[in-house]
Every structure is written in structure tokens, then in C-alpha cells.
Amino acid sequence: MTSQATRPELTAAQCALCGVETDSPHGTCPVCADERQYLAADGVQRWSSPAEQAARGAAIELKELEPGLWELNTRGHVGVGQQAKLVVTDRGNVLVDVPAYIDGAAIEAVSALGGMAAIVPSHPHMFGVQSAWSAAFDDAPVWVSEPDAGWVTRDFPGLRVWSGELEPVPGVRASQPGGHVPGSSVVHFRGADGAGVLLSGDTIAAVPRAGWVSFMRSFPNRLPLSAGAVRRIAAHVAARYDVERLYDNFQGRVLRGAGEAIASSAERHARWVSGEFDHLTGPV
Structure with a gap:
């Protein structure tokens, strides 16, 4: 796991409305401009980062939904409010959907459950700060659906593209x-x-x-x-x-x-x- 002193995740630029990360924080967020989402009512595009959210008191709480399944609930954050899930197995853990926030406490909480072997965002609105979560767990692979790969606006070492069917760890199928x-x-x-x-x-x-x-x-x-x-x-x-x-x-x-x-x-x-x-x- 990347050490706290060298973590890059807190500086990831992200849309302050949908929370999706980007390498190009300028112009209009393409996720929000699409007809499935919406732009800010005042027409002003704003950008944020996990570090900025942390300064405002953002945090992630992990809660067990049932044995082997945890939810990640974020408060005080940007984004659409998605609730990511962590599937915990003895063959590796899988994060399904990605919070629009990350901090050291959340990384430690996930580590205590066995870390993270793979990340599967269900679609672009759930990309959150996926490169940051990947980096925090030794560049864990982030499996992005091939039809939606064009929505990725931040390249990173863990990025993978898949189509058809996927089994990121044995027993977990997508x-x-x-x-x-x-x-x-x-x-x-x-x-x-x-x-x-x-x-x-x-x-x-x-x-x-x-x-x-x-x-x-x-x-x-x-x-x-x-x-x-x-x-x-x-x-x-x-x-x-x-x-x-x-x-x-x-x-x-x-x-x-x-x-x-x-x-x-x-x-x-x-x-x-x-x-x-x-x-x-x-x-x-």
C-alpha cells in the first residue's frame, strides 16, 4: 500500500458537482454536460479535490450490510452521493463503484478488511476518484467497461478495459x-x-x-x-x-x-x- 507521505490521491482534480476525477480541470465537465446528468444551476463549472473536501470535514464510514459485504458512506463530500460496496472474500476484495472522496482513515479501514484486489465501477457516473483508490492499494486494477472507456479523463497505471464478462477475483463475476x-x-x-x-x-x-x-x-x-x-x-x-x-x-x-x-x-x-x-x- 502506498505510504501516507507519498499518496497522490488527495490532490486528484475532480468535478465539484459529480465528483468524477479528471486530468483536465477546465471547461465543462463532460459527465455533467451529458443528458443523463446536469450542470450547475448558475452555469459555473467548479472543481475540487479530496484535499479540499478533507479541509471541510469530509469523511467515509464503512458499515457491514451482510457478512462479506460492506458499504462506504461518505459525508461532507462533492458528487452525486453514490454508495460504493466492498465485497470481502478470502480470494481478494473488490470495490464496486467508487466514492468521490478518499482519505487516510478510509484507506486504513479498507486495509483492515483485507485491502483491495480490484475495482469495478459500474459506469462513468461512479468513477469517483478511482485512480486515487487504485494508487492507495498498489495500483489495484480498475476495470472499466470497454463501451464506456471514452469517459475516462484521467489515465493511471491501474486502468484496465474489459468487455463481455469478467471475474476480477474467483467467485465475483461482472x-x-x-x-x-x-x-x-x-x-x-x-x-x-x-x-x-x-x-x-x-x-x-x-x-x-x-x-x-x-x-x-x-x-x-x-x-x-x-x-x-x-x-x-x-x-x-x-x-x-x-x-x-x-x-x-x-x-x-x-x-x-x-x-x-x-x-x-x-x-x-x-x-x-x-x-x-x-x-x-x-x-x-
Whole structure:
């Protein structure tokens, strides 16, 4: 692990709105300018860094969700507020999605759980300060989906590109159902009880109603996906994984019957956006 005295991560430039790092802190953040995100209301592009956030009191708290799965909760930070997950296994740990912040205390907390063998951001909005997390753990590989590699704006030694399917450590599998962005990825592993667990990023989002999930091109801007895209996502997951529990990247979760929730929710979504239920929306 890189020593605190030589850590480069605290100076990583990042957008002060979405939190994604960059080598070129000028102009407009391309992640925020895309239709899935949004620019600052006043039109001013601002930049930040973990060091600046630390000076304002930012911190990361690790909390166990279930045996072998931890969440990283950041407070006082920039970014969209994603909740990264750490899958802890006896064959190596995998960070799924990346906080927009890092500090020495967080590095020590992850180290105490066995460190980090690999990082898998589900899509560009979750890149956070991925080069910093990689550097903090001996340039751990950061596996970026090939369709989304063009969104990477900071090169670093641990950067890797993948397509199709990936097993960053034995027993932890990733694949790319797409949808929210072309390379949107999900990560699957087996919990301590043997049940299938899916980390779905923004590909599939849990919603307040029990047993339902959602699929969107843009969550903040409420842009839906088509019937075909949603059915493709559901079929992709069903063909590869048995899923009892699902955790998305914003504290959403389905703790039982998640595979059925994905299938039924996808069909419901597809039928609504296809116009099948337009007679329930008012005069036709």
C-alpha cells in the first residue's frame, strides 16, 4: 500500500458537482454536460479535490450490510452521493463503484478488511476518484467497461478495459447488460448463506415499493428506457445469475426474491412504455 507521505490521491482534480476525477480541470465537465446528468444551476463549472473536501470535514464510514459485504458512506463530500460496496472474500476484495472522496482513515479501514484486489465501477457516473483508490492499494486494477472507456479523463497505471464478462477475483463475476449507459455493469457473488447477491449500480434501481425495481436512462432527469432495452437487461441477468438479494448504488435494496422482482418489474415497465396502459392515464 502506498505510504501516507507519498499518496497522490488527495490532490486528484475532480468535478465539484459529480465528483468524477479528471486530468483536465477546465471547461465543462463532460459527465455533467451529458443528458443523463446536469450542470450547475448558475452555469459555473467548479472543481475540487479530496484535499479540499478533507479541509471541510469530509469523511467515509464503512458499515457491514451482510457478512462479506460492506458499504462506504461518505459525508461532507462533492458528487452525486453514490454508495460504493466492498465485497470481502478470502480470494481478494473488490470495490464496486467508487466514492468521490478518499482519505487516510478510509484507506486504513479498507486495509483492515483485507485491502483491495480490484475495482469495478459500474459506469462513468461512479468513477469517483478511482485512480486515487487504485494508487492507495498498489495500483489495484480498475476495470472499466470497454463501451464506456471514452469517459475516462484521467489515465493511471491501474486502468484496465474489459468487455463481455469478467471475474476480477474467483467467485465475483461482472457482466455488461447496458441500459443506463452502453457499458453499464452488474456484479454478482454468493453471500455467506449461499444466496446470489447482485450489485446493480444504476442498471437496476430498487424503489420504495417492496419487490419492485426500476430501469432508467437518467434518474435525475427522469428519462426512461425503452421496452426492448428493459427486457434485454432482465433477460441478461436471468440468463447468468440466480439473484436473491439486490443492492443498488444509492442505498436501495431488495432483500428477498430479487430475481423475480427484476423480471416482473421489467415486464411492467415494458408494457407501460409501450402504451398498453394508456387508457389509465386520462382521455385518449
